[in-house]
Amino acid sequence: MSERLPTSPAFWRSPLRGPRLTSLLGVVLLAGITVLFVTGLVSYAAYNPNLSPVNDKTPDKGLLGFYLFAWPTDPPWLYRLNQGVHVTLGVALIPILLAKLWSVVPKLFELPPARSLGHALERLSLLVLVASALFEFVTGVLNVQLDYVFPGSFYPLHFYGAWVFFAAFVAHTALKTPTVLRNIRRARGDEKEKEKGELVSPRPDQPSVSRRGALGLVGGSSLFLLVTTVGQNFDGPLRRTALLAPHGGSDPGSGPGGFQINKTAAAVGIRAGETSDEAWRLVVEGRHRAVRLSRADLDQLPLYSAALPIACVEGWSTGDQWWRGVRLRDLAELAGYEQAPDLFVESLQRRGAFRRAALRDNQVSDPRSLLALYVNGEPLTPDHGYPARIIVPAAPGVLNTKWVARLTFGDL
Numbered sequence: 001m002s003e004r005l006p007t008s009p010a011f012w013r014s015p016l017r018g019p020r021l022t023s024l025l026g027v028v029l030l031a032g033i034t035v036l037f038v039t040g041l042v043s044y045a046a047y048n049p050n051l052s053p054v055n056d057k058t059p060d061k062g063l064l065g066f067y068l069f070a071w072p073t074d075p076p077w078l079y080r081l082n083q084g085v086h087v088t089l090g091v092a093l094i095p096i097l098l099a100k101l102w103s104v105v106p107k108l109f110e111l112p113p114a115r116s117l118g119h120a121l122e123r124l125s126l127l128v129l130v131a132s133a134l135f136e137f138v139t140g141v142l143n144v145q146l147d148y149v150f151p152g153s154f155y156p157l158h159f160y161g162a163w164v165f166f167a168a169f170v171a172h173t174a175l176k177t178p179t180v181l182r183n184i185r186r187a188r189g190d191e192k193e194k195e196k197g198e199l200v201s202p203r204p205d206q207p208s209v210s211r212r213g214a215l216g217l218v219g220g221s222s223l224f225l226l227v228t229t230v231g232q233n234f235d236g237p238l239r240r241t242a243l244l245a246p247h248g249g250s251d252p253g254s255g256p257g258g259f260q261i262n263k264t265a266a267a268v269g270i271r272a273g274e275t276s277d278e279a280w281r282l283v284v285e286g287r288h289r290a291v292r293l294s295r296a297d298l299d300q301l302p303l304y305s306a307a308l309p310i311a312c313v314e315g316w317s318t319g320d321q322w323w324r325g326v327r328l329r330d331l332a333e334l335a336g337y338e339q340a341p342d343l344f345v346e347s348l349q350r351r352g353a354f355r356r357a358a359l360r361d362n363q364v365s366d367p368r369s370l371l372a373l374y375v376n377g378e379p380l381t382p383d384h385g386y387p388a389r390i391i392v393p394a395a396p397g398v399l400n401t402k403w404v405a406r407l408t409f410g411d412l
């Protein structure tokens with residue numbers, strides 16, 4: 001067979017390829033991707049997707065939603081940690097994934113395409129595995145970097161993709177575990193012996209980098225991505241180390257409102273006229289009762305403080321901010337409920353995503369859940385949701401609706 005065709009093993013000349021390298025990268029991915037899968041499912045559960053159609057962007061999830069549960073409000077940093085790990089680890093695993101795919105690329109061209117039915121099925125499952133892995137990483141990175149290029153459809157794409165990927169991943173792991181164990185044991189035994197087996201080039205080039213050097217390069221790239229991403233979860237100077245993290249919207253500046261802004265008031269078409277104290281009214285509605293409150297009316301109600309972070313699905317979060325406002329459960333009482341029910345929140349915002357959200361009764365009854373009027377001792381800035389915004393402990397940022405116009409209490 002011609003050595004000039006990729007279907008010939010002799011076409012592949014890198015002396016780095018071999019079962020040891022592939023097995024080692026495989027073990028790292030096995031651990032890392034398992035964490036990505038679990039934190040991903042947890043992140044989805046955090047939206048309380050079973051609560052209301054406005055939270056759920058994934059119709060017909062059916063059985064795949066079997067594990068969903070009422071998202072807790074404690075500890076308050078729960079979503080911040082979960083999503084920070086999901087996004088930071090996902091970014092840091094990119095070089096490992098690419099190195100792993102590079103290490104096995106000769107097998108993609110192997111002939112004959114199938115030696116048996118079993119072999120055909122294995123190769124097919126590998127195609128699904130590789131395609132869905134690339135799909136998950138690409139959609140994840142695009143969502144974080146490009147600010148929802150697929151509006152509304154990111155959740156179903158990433159969610160279904162994750163399940164397809166995980167099924168192929170489990171099959172692949174089960175099939176390959178014996179090989180991996182053998183290779184790693186052998187690698188430990190006779191480091192010096194010449195490597196044999198699949199993936200080893202039959203006519204290798206002179207090495208231009210040692211295997212250890214190559215692993216260092218991959219590990220180093222991964223570490224570089226890690227340290228230039230993780231800073232977006234911290235305040236102060238650490239945040240400026242997040243060179244690769246998009247800082248969506250404008251520079252939040254300094255002062256009480258000087259923490260990251262997801263969408264500015266201008267970006268979503270909130271006009272200063274409609275948030276003025278003369279114009280703005282909050283409608284609080286229950287089963288039998290509806291009240292309209294001005295900001296001055298709200299200021300007359302008992303106000304409480306809570307130190308809570310904002311943690312976005314995109315993997316950035318702020319440290320604790322001091323919010324001050326009216327307890328959601330007090331507003332539920334105003335609407336005629338002794339026991340806090342679920343809550344449907346609507347913003348002044350007329351277009352775009354995230355202007356409506358549903359909260360579960362356990363979130364509404366938590367004494368730290370506020371309709372915030374102040375942050376860090378000053379009235380909310382326009383970009384953080386003036387005149388009033390929701391803030392709930394441990395909830396994903398997207399449930400913390402800004403520029404609130406209407407609260408409807410009741411079972412959802």
Ligand SMILES: Nc1nc2c(c(=O)[nH]1)N[C@H]1C(S)=C(S)[C@@H](COP(=O)(O)O)O[C@H]1N2
Nearest residue numbers: 260261262263312347354397398400401402
């Ligand atoms: N009305 C409205 N509320 C919103 C959003 C929005 O676009 N519109 N973005 C949400 C998202 S995704 C996040 S992460 C938080 C960010 O709050 P911040 O901009 O004050 O940091 O606001 C949430 N509330």
Ligand SMILES: [Mo]
Nearest residue numbers: 312313397398
């Ligand atoms: Mo967000």
